[in-house]
Amino acid sequence: AQKITQTQPGMFVQEKEAVTLDCTYDTSDQSYGLFWYKQPSSGEMIFLIYQGSYDEQNATEGRYSLNFQKARKSTNLVISASQLGDSAMYFCAMRGGDYGGSQGNLIFGKGTKLSVKP
């Protein structure tokens, strides 16, 4: 069975510093995708960054980057130069199964609540 584990229920970071949010996953699939979403207090889910299992380089999107370690089955999110607006819940998610088939849905972790201190 596929599973996403986020072991940090909450994290604090000082404004302008970097922070790493941990995520490990479990799957027997060879081909899969890993996603990170941000959920502010308003509730909507905002896509941040994606990493494919065959991507050789770590994904980056602006201040967001992934530390993807395939052998360890981990994909940690690094947020550089934290801003007050980064305070939110962060969810790691995985899409596995047959990429060409019907099981293309996302499986989510329980999330990490990030609080940025001024």
Add this chain to the structure above:
Amino acid sequence: DGGITQSPKYLFRKEGQNVTLSCEQNLNHDAMYWYRQDPGQGLRLIYYSQIVNDFQKGDIAEGYSVSREKKESFPLTVTSAQKNPTAFYLCASSPYSSGANVLTFGAGSRLTVL
């Protein structure tokens, strides 16, 4: 602007009543999804649909029903058979349901059973 519209944002229901949550998208996406979120938890899949007039059960489909009569619309009915319906419900869509396709989410509907 393209996006997903969920309504109502807040909904109160008495026990034994069915309620329907609306989800409309103008992104021309083929796949649509309903997720449930409980406090301190991640999202769990209720139903998903890849094409019109077809849908599949997710991990927690019991007590819910859906329809997909139009590409743009994927309403969710929370029936009286759902024993613990109080939760935050999120609708999402994607161009198709595999690969690197990113899910776009609506703003959510919060259902409270009185």
